[in-house]
Amino acid sequence: MALLVGSLCPAAGSLLITQRRILLANLMAHSVLPGLVVALALEVDPSIGGLISGLIGALVAERLNQRFRGREEGAMNTVLAGFTALGVLLVPLLKARIDLESILFGDILAAGGVDLVRTGVAALALVLLFTTRYQDLVFIGVDPEGALAAKRPVSQIRFIAIVITALVVISAITAVGIVLVIGLLCAPVLVHVERSTSLRNLVLKSSCTGLLLCGGGMMLAVLLDLPPGPLIGVLCMVLLFLRRP
Amino acid sequence: MSENDSHSGQSICPVSIRDTSEKIDHRNLLNPPKLTGNPVLTASEVSFGYGQKPAINSISFQLEPGTLTALVGPNGAGKSTLLHLLQGRLACCEGCVKCRGSIALMPQKAAIDWSFPITVQQMVKLGKTSRRQSREGSSVEQLLNLVGMAGMESRRLNQLSGGQQQRVLLARALIQESDILLLDEPYSAIDPPTRAHLLDVMRQQAEGGQTLLVSSHDWGKALDSYDRVLVIDRHLVANGTPTQVRNTISEMDNVMGDCCG
Numbered sequence: 001m002a003l004l005v006g007s008l009c010p011a012a013g014s015l016l017i018t019q020r021r022i023l024l025a026n027l028m029a030h031s032v033l034p035g036l037v038v039a040l041a042l043e044v045d046p047s048i049g050g051l052i053s054g055l056i057g058a059l060v061a062e063r064l065n066q067r068f069r070g071r072e073e074g075a076m077n078t079v080l081a082g083f084t085a086l087g088v089l090l091v092p093l094l095k096a097r098i099d100l101e102s103i104l105f106g107d108i109l110a111a112g113g114v115d116l117v118r119t120g121v122a123a124l125a126l127v128l129l130f131t132t133r134y135q136d137l138v139f140i141g142v143d144p145e146g147a148l149a150a151k152r153p154v155s156q157i158r159f160i161a162i163v164i165t166a167l168v169v170i171s172a173i174t175a176v177g178i179v180l181v182i183g184l185l186c187a188p189v190l191v192h193v194e195r196s197t198s199l200r201n202l203v204l205k206s207s208c209t210g211l212l213l214c215g216g217g218m219m220l221a222v223l224l225d226l227p228p229g230p231l232i233g234v235l236c237m238v239l240l241f242l243r244r245p
Numbered sequence: 246m247s248e249n250d251s252h253s254g255q256s257i258c259p260v261s262i263r264d265t266s267e268k269i270d271h272r273n274l275l276n277p278p279k280l281t282g283n284p285v286l287t288a289s290e291v292s293f294g295y296g297q298k299p300a301i302n303s304i305s306f307q308l309e310p311g312t313l314t315a316l317v318g319p320n321g322a323g324k325s326t327l328l329h330l331l332q333g334r335l336a337c338c339e340g341c342v343k344c345r346g347s348i349a350l351m352p353q354k355a356a357i358d359w360s361f362p363i364t365v366q367q368m369v370k371l372g373k374t375s376r377r378q379s380r381e382g383s384s385v386e387q388l389l390n391l392v393g394m395a396g397m398e399s400r401r402l403n404q405l406s407g408g409q410q411q412r413v414l415l416a417r418a419l420i421q422e423s424d425i426l427l428l429d430e431p432y433s434a435i436d437p438p439t440r441a442h443l444l445d446v447m448r449q450q451a452e453g454g455q456t457l458l459v460s461s462h463d464w465g466k467a468l469d470s471y472d473r474v475l476v477i478d479r480h481l482v483a484n485g486t487p488t489q490v491r492n493t494i495s496e497m498d499n500v501m502g503d504c505c506g
Contacts, residue, residue: 018361139371142361142402146352146371149334196362197401 002228004119005172006184006214010206011126012168013185015161018141018199023073024058024162026182027080029169031057033087033178036103041094047118047170054166057083084178106177106229115174122167129164130203133157138199176229183236188213191243213239283345285310285456286331286425290340293323293330300326302480303340308425308458313451315471315487316460322478324460325353328427331458346424351414353429359402365389365413366398372417388416391449393442408439415443419450426450428459444470 016022035053039046057079064075091098099107130137136157139147147154172181188209189202196202217235221228284307291304301323308314316324329335331342332350349372369385389395392412405413411431418426428447432440447457448470459471468474474490476483483490 018358020358135371138361138363138367141358142363142368142371143352143357145334145356146350149332149350193362194360194403195401197364197399198367199362202362 001116002214002218003211006210007207008123008168009172009184010188010210011203012165013189014203014206017189017193022186023076025165025185027061027076028054028058028166029178029181030080031083032170033084034090037087037090037094037096037098040098041096050170051166054169058162104177104179106180119171122171125164125167129160176232180229180233183233184210187236187239191239284308285346286344288342291330291337291342292339293326293335293337304477304481306475306484308456310456311451311454312456312472313447314458314473314475315468316458316475318477320462325429328429328460332427344425348425349418349421349423351418351428351431354410354433359410361402363402365400368402368413369416369420372420388419392416392446408435411435425456430460432461
Protein backbone atom coordinates (compact mmCIF):
# COMPACT_ATOMS: atom_id res chain seq x y z
CA MET A 1 0.00 0.00 0.00
CA ALA A 2 2.80 2.38 0.92
CA LEU A 3 4.60 1.63 -2.32
CA LEU A 4 1.48 2.14 -4.40
CA VAL A 5 0.67 5.45 -2.72
CA GLY A 6 4.32 6.45 -2.89
CA SER A 7 4.32 6.18 -6.68
CA LEU A 8 0.78 7.40 -7.29
CA CYS A 9 0.91 10.66 -5.34
CA PRO A 10 3.97 12.09 -7.12
CA ALA A 11 2.45 11.16 -10.49
CA ALA A 12 -0.64 13.16 -9.62
CA GLY A 13 1.56 15.85 -8.11
CA SER A 14 3.47 16.19 -11.41
CA LEU A 15 0.24 17.05 -13.12
CA LEU A 16 -0.88 19.47 -10.44
CA ILE A 17 2.41 21.33 -10.09
CA THR A 18 2.87 21.76 -13.83
CA GLN A 19 -0.72 22.97 -14.14
CA ARG A 20 -0.16 25.31 -11.15
CA ARG A 21 -3.02 23.75 -9.21
CA ILE A 22 -1.17 22.31 -6.23
CA LEU A 23 -2.97 24.61 -3.79
CA LEU A 24 -6.20 23.10 -5.01
CA ALA A 25 -4.87 19.63 -4.16
CA ASN A 26 -4.07 20.70 -0.60
CA LEU A 27 -7.52 22.19 -0.31
CA MET A 28 -9.13 18.98 -1.54
CA ALA A 29 -7.06 16.94 0.90
CA HIS A 30 -8.60 18.90 3.76
CA SER A 31 -12.06 19.16 2.18
CA VAL A 32 -12.59 15.38 2.27
CA LEU A 33 -12.89 15.39 6.08
CA PRO A 34 -16.56 16.44 6.39
CA GLY A 35 -17.54 13.86 3.77
CA LEU A 36 -15.58 11.13 5.52
CA VAL A 37 -17.27 11.91 8.83
CA VAL A 38 -20.77 11.99 7.30
CA ALA A 39 -20.15 8.74 5.44
CA LEU A 40 -18.90 7.00 8.57
CA ALA A 41 -21.87 8.30 10.55
CA LEU A 42 -24.22 6.90 7.88
CA GLU A 43 -22.20 3.67 7.71
CA VAL A 44 -21.47 3.96 4.00
CA ASP A 45 -18.11 3.71 2.23
CA PRO A 46 -16.13 6.69 3.51
CA SER A 47 -14.38 7.17 0.18
CA ILE A 48 -17.69 8.10 -1.46
CA GLY A 49 -18.36 10.74 1.17
CA GLY A 50 -14.79 11.96 0.93
CA LEU A 51 -14.91 12.19 -2.85
CA ILE A 52 -18.13 14.21 -2.84
CA SER A 53 -16.88 16.46 -0.08
CA GLY A 54 -13.54 16.99 -1.83
CA LEU A 55 -15.24 17.94 -5.09
CA ILE A 56 -17.60 20.32 -3.31
CA GLY A 57 -14.60 21.96 -1.65
CA ALA A 58 -12.92 22.39 -5.04
CA LEU A 59 -16.06 23.90 -6.57
CA VAL A 60 -16.51 26.28 -3.62
CA ALA A 61 -12.89 27.37 -3.97
CA GLU A 62 -13.20 27.93 -7.73
CA ARG A 63 -16.30 30.05 -7.16
CA LEU A 64 -14.57 32.14 -4.49
CA ASN A 65 -11.53 32.55 -6.75
CA GLN A 66 -13.76 34.34 -9.25
CA ARG A 67 -14.92 36.67 -6.51
CA PHE A 68 -11.49 37.35 -5.08
CA ARG A 69 -9.36 37.64 -8.22
CA GLY A 70 -5.75 38.34 -7.36
CA ARG A 71 -6.28 37.03 -3.85
CA GLU A 72 -6.99 33.41 -4.67
CA GLU A 73 -4.50 32.04 -2.13
CA GLY A 74 -6.29 33.74 0.73
CA ALA A 75 -9.68 32.51 -0.43
CA MET A 76 -8.47 28.94 -0.92
CA ASN A 77 -6.70 28.77 2.41
CA THR A 78 -9.86 30.00 4.11
CA VAL A 79 -11.92 27.30 2.41
CA LEU A 80 -9.29 24.75 3.45
CA ALA A 81 -9.51 25.80 7.09
CA GLY A 82 -13.28 26.00 6.96
CA PHE A 83 -13.79 22.50 5.63
CA THR A 84 -11.30 21.05 8.11
CA ALA A 85 -13.09 22.80 10.95
CA LEU A 86 -16.45 21.61 9.64
CA GLY A 87 -15.18 18.04 9.65
CA VAL A 88 -13.95 18.34 13.22
CA LEU A 89 -17.27 19.86 14.30
CA LEU A 90 -19.29 17.10 12.65
CA VAL A 91 -17.62 14.38 14.72
CA PRO A 92 -19.39 15.24 18.00
CA LEU A 93 -22.51 16.52 16.22
CA LEU A 94 -23.11 13.28 14.34
CA LYS A 95 -21.63 11.18 17.14
CA ALA A 96 -19.46 9.58 14.49
CA ARG A 97 -17.13 6.85 15.64
CA ILE A 98 -14.03 8.04 13.92
CA ASP A 99 -10.34 7.98 14.69
CA LEU A 100 -9.55 11.58 13.84
CA GLU A 101 -5.86 11.12 14.45
CA SER A 102 -5.53 8.34 11.91
CA ILE A 103 -7.42 10.39 9.32
CA LEU A 104 -5.31 13.46 9.92
CA PHE A 105 -1.96 11.69 10.08
CA GLY A 106 -2.55 8.31 8.43
CA ASP A 107 -2.45 4.75 9.66
CA ILE A 108 -0.90 2.66 6.92
CA LEU A 109 -0.96 -0.45 9.03
CA ALA A 110 -4.75 -0.32 9.08
CA ALA A 111 -5.01 -0.40 5.28
CA GLY A 112 -7.04 -3.27 3.94
CA GLY A 113 -8.12 -4.82 0.65
CA VAL A 114 -10.70 -2.12 0.02
CA ASP A 115 -8.05 0.56 0.34
CA LEU A 116 -5.85 -1.29 -2.15
CA VAL A 117 -8.69 -1.54 -4.65
CA ARG A 118 -9.50 2.14 -4.23
CA THR A 119 -5.87 3.08 -4.79
CA GLY A 120 -5.71 0.81 -7.80
CA VAL A 121 -8.74 2.52 -9.35
CA ALA A 122 -7.14 5.93 -8.79
CA ALA A 123 -3.92 4.70 -10.38
CA LEU A 124 -5.78 3.32 -13.39
CA ALA A 125 -7.66 6.58 -13.87
CA LEU A 126 -4.43 8.55 -13.75
CA VAL A 127 -2.71 6.26 -16.24
CA LEU A 128 -5.69 6.55 -18.58
CA LEU A 129 -5.60 10.34 -18.37
CA PHE A 130 -1.88 10.46 -19.15
CA THR A 131 -2.05 8.00 -22.03
CA THR A 132 -5.14 9.42 -23.74
CA ARG A 133 -4.64 13.14 -23.12
CA TYR A 134 -0.90 13.57 -22.84
CA GLN A 135 -0.52 16.23 -25.56
CA ASP A 136 -3.44 18.19 -24.17
CA LEU A 137 -1.94 18.11 -20.67
CA VAL A 138 1.34 19.44 -22.01
CA PHE A 139 -0.32 22.17 -24.07
CA ILE A 140 -2.53 23.30 -21.18
CA GLY A 141 0.45 23.37 -18.84
CA VAL A 142 2.72 25.37 -21.15
CA ASP A 143 0.22 27.73 -22.78
CA PRO A 144 -3.28 27.60 -21.26
CA GLU A 145 -4.60 30.48 -23.38
CA GLY A 146 -3.13 28.94 -26.49
CA ALA A 147 -4.76 25.63 -25.62
CA LEU A 148 -8.14 27.37 -25.39
CA ALA A 149 -7.57 29.12 -28.71
CA ALA A 150 -6.57 25.79 -30.29
CA LYS A 151 -9.94 24.40 -29.15
CA ARG A 152 -8.40 21.91 -26.74
CA PRO A 153 -10.97 20.66 -24.15
CA VAL A 154 -9.36 22.62 -21.33
CA SER A 155 -12.34 22.75 -18.96
CA GLN A 156 -13.09 19.05 -19.38
CA ILE A 157 -9.52 18.01 -18.77
CA ARG A 158 -9.25 20.25 -15.73
CA PHE A 159 -12.44 18.75 -14.31
CA ILE A 160 -11.21 15.21 -14.93
CA ALA A 161 -7.92 16.13 -13.25
CA ILE A 162 -9.83 17.42 -10.21
CA VAL A 163 -11.81 14.19 -9.91
CA ILE A 164 -8.69 12.06 -10.24
CA THR A 165 -6.90 14.25 -7.70
CA ALA A 166 -9.73 13.62 -5.26
CA LEU A 167 -9.41 9.85 -5.81
CA VAL A 168 -5.65 9.97 -5.29
CA VAL A 169 -5.95 12.09 -2.17
CA ILE A 170 -8.50 9.78 -0.61
CA SER A 171 -6.26 6.82 -1.37
CA ALA A 172 -3.27 8.54 0.19
CA ILE A 173 -5.09 9.52 3.35
CA THR A 174 -4.85 5.95 4.64
CA ALA A 175 -1.06 6.05 4.29
CA VAL A 176 -0.11 9.55 5.34
CA GLY A 177 -3.31 11.32 6.36
CA ILE A 178 -4.95 14.54 5.28
CA VAL A 179 -2.34 16.83 6.76
CA LEU A 180 0.63 15.12 5.20
CA VAL A 181 -0.59 14.05 1.77
CA ILE A 182 0.44 17.36 0.26
CA GLY A 183 4.08 16.59 1.11
CA LEU A 184 3.92 13.38 -0.89
CA LEU A 185 2.25 15.18 -3.79
CA CYS A 186 4.90 17.90 -3.94
CA ALA A 187 8.32 16.89 -2.65
CA PRO A 188 9.25 14.12 -5.14
CA VAL A 189 8.12 16.39 -7.98
CA LEU A 190 9.95 19.50 -6.83
CA VAL A 191 13.32 17.75 -6.79
CA HIS A 192 12.96 16.76 -10.46
CA VAL A 193 10.82 19.41 -12.14
CA GLU A 194 13.61 21.76 -13.18
CA ARG A 195 15.77 19.01 -14.68
CA SER A 196 13.13 16.99 -16.48
CA THR A 197 12.89 17.24 -20.23
CA SER A 198 9.26 16.20 -20.53
CA LEU A 199 6.17 15.69 -18.42
CA ARG A 200 6.48 11.95 -18.96
CA ASN A 201 10.06 12.06 -17.71
CA LEU A 202 8.98 14.07 -14.66
CA VAL A 203 6.19 11.62 -13.79
CA LEU A 204 8.52 8.62 -13.98
CA LYS A 205 11.30 10.18 -11.94
CA SER A 206 8.91 11.57 -9.33
CA SER A 207 7.11 8.26 -8.96
CA CYS A 208 10.38 6.40 -8.45
CA THR A 209 11.46 8.94 -5.84
CA GLY A 210 8.10 8.69 -4.09
CA LEU A 211 8.37 4.91 -4.11
CA LEU A 212 11.78 5.07 -2.41
CA LEU A 213 10.54 7.70 0.02
CA CYS A 214 7.54 5.72 1.17
CA GLY A 215 9.31 2.38 1.20
CA GLY A 216 12.24 3.84 3.10
CA GLY A 217 9.91 5.70 5.43
CA MET A 218 8.03 2.54 6.27
CA MET A 219 11.21 0.60 7.04
CA LEU A 220 12.56 3.43 9.14
CA ALA A 221 9.27 3.69 11.02
CA VAL A 222 9.44 -0.01 11.87
CA LEU A 223 13.07 0.32 12.99
CA LEU A 224 12.48 3.39 15.10
CA ASP A 225 8.99 2.42 16.26
CA LEU A 226 7.51 5.66 15.00
CA PRO A 227 4.23 6.36 13.13
CA PRO A 228 5.04 6.02 9.41
CA GLY A 229 2.79 8.82 8.13
CA PRO A 230 4.41 11.69 10.03
CA LEU A 231 7.86 10.18 9.43
CA ILE A 232 7.24 10.18 5.67
CA GLY A 233 6.05 13.78 5.97
CA VAL A 234 9.35 14.77 7.59
CA LEU A 235 11.33 12.82 4.99
CA CYS A 236 9.51 14.79 2.24
CA MET A 237 10.83 17.99 3.74
CA VAL A 238 14.34 16.58 4.18
CA LEU A 239 14.28 15.53 0.53
CA LEU A 240 13.97 19.15 -0.57
CA PHE A 241 17.13 20.07 1.30
CA LEU A 242 19.02 17.15 -0.22
CA ARG A 243 18.30 18.31 -3.75
CA ARG A 244 21.39 19.56 -5.52
CA PRO A 245 21.06 23.27 -6.45
CA MET B 246 -10.04 28.59 -39.14
CA SER B 247 -11.46 27.97 -42.61
CA GLU B 248 -11.46 30.24 -45.63
CA ASN B 249 -13.88 33.11 -45.73
CA ASP B 250 -14.33 32.61 -42.04
CA SER B 251 -15.73 35.48 -40.08
CA HIS B 252 -16.71 36.13 -36.54
CA SER B 253 -19.24 38.91 -36.47
CA GLY B 254 -20.55 40.84 -33.50
CA GLN B 255 -22.00 38.50 -30.94
CA SER B 256 -24.03 39.09 -27.81
CA ILE B 257 -21.33 37.60 -25.63
CA CYS B 258 -19.98 40.91 -24.36
CA PRO B 259 -22.10 41.78 -21.30
CA VAL B 260 -22.10 45.52 -21.87
CA SER B 261 -22.26 47.81 -24.84
CA ILE B 262 -19.07 49.76 -25.12
CA ARG B 263 -20.08 52.26 -27.77
CA ASP B 264 -19.07 55.42 -26.00
CA THR B 265 -20.87 58.22 -27.79
CA SER B 266 -18.97 60.86 -25.83
CA GLU B 267 -15.66 59.84 -27.38
CA LYS B 268 -15.42 61.25 -30.86
CA ILE B 269 -12.79 60.12 -33.30
CA ASP B 270 -10.53 62.95 -34.39
CA HIS B 271 -10.81 62.69 -38.16
CA ARG B 272 -7.96 65.12 -38.70
CA ASN B 273 -5.60 62.39 -37.64
CA LEU B 274 -7.08 59.66 -39.70
CA LEU B 275 -5.20 59.06 -42.89
CA ASN B 276 -7.14 57.92 -45.88
CA PRO B 277 -5.16 54.88 -46.79
CA PRO B 278 -4.13 54.74 -50.44
CA LYS B 279 -6.22 52.53 -52.63
CA LEU B 280 -5.20 48.96 -52.00
CA THR B 281 -4.87 46.48 -54.81
CA GLY B 282 -5.89 42.84 -54.61
CA ASN B 283 -8.28 41.17 -52.28
CA PRO B 284 -7.52 41.89 -48.65
CA VAL B 285 -6.74 38.76 -46.70
CA LEU B 286 -8.22 40.23 -43.53
CA THR B 287 -10.82 42.94 -43.05
CA ALA B 288 -11.72 44.40 -39.67
CA SER B 289 -14.87 46.53 -39.71
CA GLU B 290 -15.79 48.82 -36.83
CA VAL B 291 -14.34 46.40 -34.31
CA SER B 292 -15.04 47.33 -30.70
CA PHE B 293 -14.47 45.54 -27.42
CA GLY B 294 -14.56 46.25 -23.72
CA TYR B 295 -13.50 44.48 -20.52
CA GLY B 296 -16.55 44.84 -18.31
CA GLN B 297 -17.32 48.53 -18.03
CA LYS B 298 -13.99 49.59 -19.48
CA PRO B 299 -13.79 50.08 -23.26
CA ALA B 300 -10.56 48.67 -24.68
CA ILE B 301 -10.90 49.48 -28.39
CA ASN B 302 -13.50 51.44 -30.28
CA SER B 303 -14.55 51.18 -33.93
CA ILE B 304 -11.30 50.12 -35.52
CA SER B 305 -11.40 49.36 -39.24
CA PHE B 306 -8.55 48.33 -41.50
CA GLN B 307 -7.49 45.78 -44.08
CA LEU B 308 -4.43 43.60 -44.49
CA GLU B 309 -3.13 42.80 -47.94
CA PRO B 310 -1.61 39.38 -48.64
CA GLY B 311 2.15 39.13 -48.37
CA THR B 312 2.58 42.31 -46.34
CA LEU B 313 4.37 43.09 -43.12
CA THR B 314 2.33 45.55 -41.04
CA ALA B 315 3.31 47.16 -37.75
CA LEU B 316 0.68 47.73 -35.07
CA VAL B 317 1.96 50.42 -32.76
CA GLY B 318 0.57 52.38 -29.88
CA PRO B 319 1.34 53.31 -26.28
CA ASN B 320 0.80 50.98 -23.34
CA GLY B 321 -2.89 50.28 -22.88
CA ALA B 322 -3.71 51.21 -26.47
CA GLY B 323 -5.44 47.88 -27.07
CA LYS B 324 -2.86 46.20 -29.30
CA SER B 325 -3.02 42.79 -27.61
CA THR B 326 -6.80 43.02 -27.37
CA LEU B 327 -7.04 43.72 -31.08
CA LEU B 328 -4.78 40.79 -31.96
CA HIS B 329 -6.82 38.46 -29.77
CA LEU B 330 -10.00 39.69 -31.45
CA LEU B 331 -8.55 39.10 -34.91
CA GLN B 332 -7.44 35.58 -33.99
CA GLY B 333 -10.78 34.78 -32.40
CA ARG B 334 -9.67 34.30 -28.80
CA LEU B 335 -12.03 37.14 -27.90
CA ALA B 336 -15.41 37.84 -29.48
CA CYS B 337 -16.05 41.31 -30.82
CA CYS B 338 -18.69 43.24 -28.94
CA GLU B 339 -19.41 45.18 -32.09
CA GLY B 340 -18.17 45.02 -35.64
CA CYS B 341 -16.76 41.99 -37.37
CA VAL B 342 -13.58 40.43 -38.66
CA LYS B 343 -13.44 38.61 -41.97
CA CYS B 344 -10.45 36.67 -43.16
CA ARG B 345 -9.44 34.42 -46.02
CA GLY B 346 -7.38 31.60 -44.65
CA SER B 347 -5.99 30.53 -41.32
CA ILE B 348 -4.70 32.77 -38.54
CA ALA B 349 -2.02 31.99 -36.00
CA LEU B 350 -1.00 34.08 -33.03
CA MET B 351 2.44 34.34 -31.47
CA PRO B 352 1.55 35.30 -27.88
CA GLN B 353 3.52 37.45 -25.49
CA LYS B 354 6.25 35.71 -23.53
CA ALA B 355 4.32 36.23 -20.30
CA ALA B 356 1.55 33.92 -21.50
CA ILE B 357 3.90 30.91 -21.44
CA ASP B 358 5.00 28.89 -18.41
CA TRP B 359 8.73 28.79 -19.13
CA SER B 360 9.35 26.51 -16.15
CA PHE B 361 7.29 23.68 -17.67
CA PRO B 362 9.40 20.53 -18.23
CA ILE B 363 9.65 20.49 -22.01
CA THR B 364 12.36 20.87 -24.60
CA VAL B 365 12.58 23.44 -27.37
CA GLN B 366 11.75 20.81 -29.96
CA GLN B 367 8.61 19.69 -28.14
CA MET B 368 7.55 23.30 -27.63
CA VAL B 369 7.79 24.05 -31.34
CA LYS B 370 5.96 20.81 -32.19
CA LEU B 371 3.02 21.93 -30.04
CA GLY B 372 2.22 24.39 -32.80
CA LYS B 373 2.14 21.59 -35.32
CA THR B 374 -0.39 19.50 -33.36
CA SER B 375 -2.92 22.31 -33.31
CA ARG B 376 -3.59 22.30 -37.02
CA ARG B 377 -2.61 20.96 -40.45
CA GLN B 378 -0.85 17.89 -39.24
CA SER B 379 -1.17 16.08 -42.52
CA ARG B 380 0.56 18.70 -44.63
CA GLU B 381 4.22 18.46 -45.37
CA GLY B 382 5.96 21.50 -44.22
CA SER B 383 9.02 22.83 -42.53
CA SER B 384 10.49 20.50 -40.00
CA VAL B 385 11.25 21.61 -36.49
CA GLU B 386 14.98 21.61 -37.27
CA GLN B 387 14.50 23.80 -40.35
CA LEU B 388 12.49 26.33 -38.41
CA LEU B 389 14.92 26.41 -35.52
CA ASN B 390 17.69 27.07 -38.05
CA LEU B 391 15.62 29.86 -39.55
CA VAL B 392 15.09 31.62 -36.22
CA GLY B 393 18.70 31.17 -35.15
CA MET B 394 18.21 28.33 -32.67
CA ALA B 395 20.08 25.62 -34.54
CA GLY B 396 21.33 22.82 -32.34
CA MET B 397 19.13 23.77 -29.40
CA GLU B 398 16.37 21.23 -29.93
CA SER B 399 17.05 19.42 -26.69
CA ARG B 400 17.50 22.53 -24.54
CA ARG B 401 14.88 22.87 -21.80
CA LEU B 402 12.67 25.94 -21.79
CA ASN B 403 13.95 27.03 -18.39
CA GLN B 404 17.46 27.25 -19.83
CA LEU B 405 16.60 29.85 -22.46
CA SER B 406 17.37 33.55 -22.42
CA GLY B 407 14.72 36.15 -23.21
CA GLY B 408 15.77 36.43 -26.82
CA GLN B 409 15.84 32.67 -27.25
CA GLN B 410 12.34 32.44 -25.79
CA GLN B 411 11.07 34.85 -28.43
CA ARG B 412 12.76 32.86 -31.18
CA VAL B 413 11.15 29.64 -29.95
CA LEU B 414 7.75 31.30 -29.85
CA LEU B 415 8.25 32.51 -33.40
CA ALA B 416 9.25 29.03 -34.56
CA ARG B 417 6.15 27.59 -32.91
CA ALA B 418 4.00 30.15 -34.70
CA LEU B 419 5.71 29.56 -38.05
CA ILE B 420 5.29 25.78 -37.92
CA GLN B 421 1.54 26.28 -38.13
CA GLU B 422 2.04 27.60 -41.69
CA SER B 423 -0.93 29.89 -41.38
CA ASP B 424 -1.93 32.41 -44.02
CA ILE B 425 -1.95 35.22 -41.48
CA LEU B 426 0.44 35.50 -38.56
CA LEU B 427 -0.20 37.87 -35.68
CA LEU B 428 2.75 38.62 -33.40
CA ASP B 429 2.18 40.13 -29.96
CA GLU B 430 5.22 42.15 -28.87
CA PRO B 431 7.87 39.86 -30.35
CA TYR B 432 10.61 42.38 -29.52
CA SER B 433 9.83 42.57 -25.83
CA ALA B 434 13.01 42.64 -23.71
CA ILE B 435 15.39 41.45 -26.43
CA ASP B 436 18.66 42.83 -27.69
CA PRO B 437 19.02 44.70 -31.01
CA PRO B 438 20.75 41.85 -32.89
CA THR B 439 17.94 39.44 -31.97
CA ARG B 440 15.38 42.03 -32.93
CA ALA B 441 17.03 42.56 -36.30
CA HIS B 442 17.14 38.81 -36.88
CA LEU B 443 13.46 38.35 -36.03
CA LEU B 444 12.57 41.21 -38.36
CA ASP B 445 14.56 39.55 -41.16
CA VAL B 446 12.66 36.32 -40.64
CA MET B 447 9.35 38.16 -40.73
CA ARG B 448 10.35 39.95 -43.94
CA GLN B 449 11.24 36.60 -45.50
CA GLN B 450 7.86 35.20 -44.50
CA ALA B 451 6.06 38.20 -46.01
CA GLU B 452 8.02 37.84 -49.23
CA GLY B 453 6.96 34.20 -49.26
CA GLY B 454 3.30 35.26 -49.27
CA GLN B 455 2.40 35.15 -45.58
CA THR B 456 0.65 38.18 -44.11
CA LEU B 457 2.07 39.42 -40.83
CA LEU B 458 0.78 41.92 -38.29
CA VAL B 459 3.35 42.77 -35.62
CA SER B 460 2.44 44.63 -32.45
CA SER B 461 4.98 46.58 -30.51
CA HIS B 462 5.08 49.67 -28.35
CA ASP B 463 8.53 50.38 -29.65
CA TRP B 464 8.76 53.21 -32.11
CA GLY B 465 12.18 53.21 -33.62
CA LYS B 466 13.77 53.52 -37.03
CA ALA B 467 12.97 49.85 -37.59
CA LEU B 468 9.46 51.02 -38.56
CA ASP B 469 10.82 51.63 -42.07
CA SER B 470 11.15 47.86 -42.42
CA TYR B 471 7.37 47.55 -42.56
CA ASP B 472 5.09 47.90 -45.57
CA ARG B 473 2.36 49.58 -43.58
CA VAL B 474 1.83 50.95 -40.09
CA LEU B 475 -1.33 51.02 -37.99
CA VAL B 476 -1.26 53.37 -35.03
CA ILE B 477 -3.94 52.85 -32.41
CA ASP B 478 -4.76 54.36 -29.05
CA ARG B 479 -8.00 52.56 -28.31
CA HIS B 480 -9.17 53.83 -31.66
CA LEU B 481 -7.46 54.01 -35.03
CA VAL B 482 -5.15 56.99 -35.10
CA ALA B 483 -3.28 56.48 -38.37
CA ASN B 484 -3.05 53.92 -41.15
CA GLY B 485 -0.56 54.15 -43.98
CA THR B 486 3.01 53.68 -45.07
CA PRO B 487 5.74 54.49 -42.52
CA THR B 488 6.39 57.85 -44.18
CA GLN B 489 2.73 58.83 -44.24
CA VAL B 490 2.23 57.85 -40.64
CA ARG B 491 5.39 59.62 -39.50
CA ASN B 492 4.19 62.85 -41.15
CA THR B 493 0.94 62.59 -39.27
CA ILE B 494 2.42 61.42 -35.99
CA SER B 495 4.69 64.47 -35.82
CA GLU B 496 1.54 66.35 -34.94
CA MET B 497 0.76 63.95 -32.14
CA ASP B 498 3.75 63.77 -29.84
CA ASN B 499 1.41 63.22 -26.95
CA VAL B 500 0.51 59.80 -28.46
CA MET B 501 4.00 58.37 -28.81
CA GLY B 502 6.06 60.71 -26.65
CA ASP B 503 9.68 61.34 -27.42
CA CYS B 504 10.00 58.02 -29.17
CA CYS B 505 8.57 59.40 -32.41
CA GLY B 506 11.28 59.30 -35.04
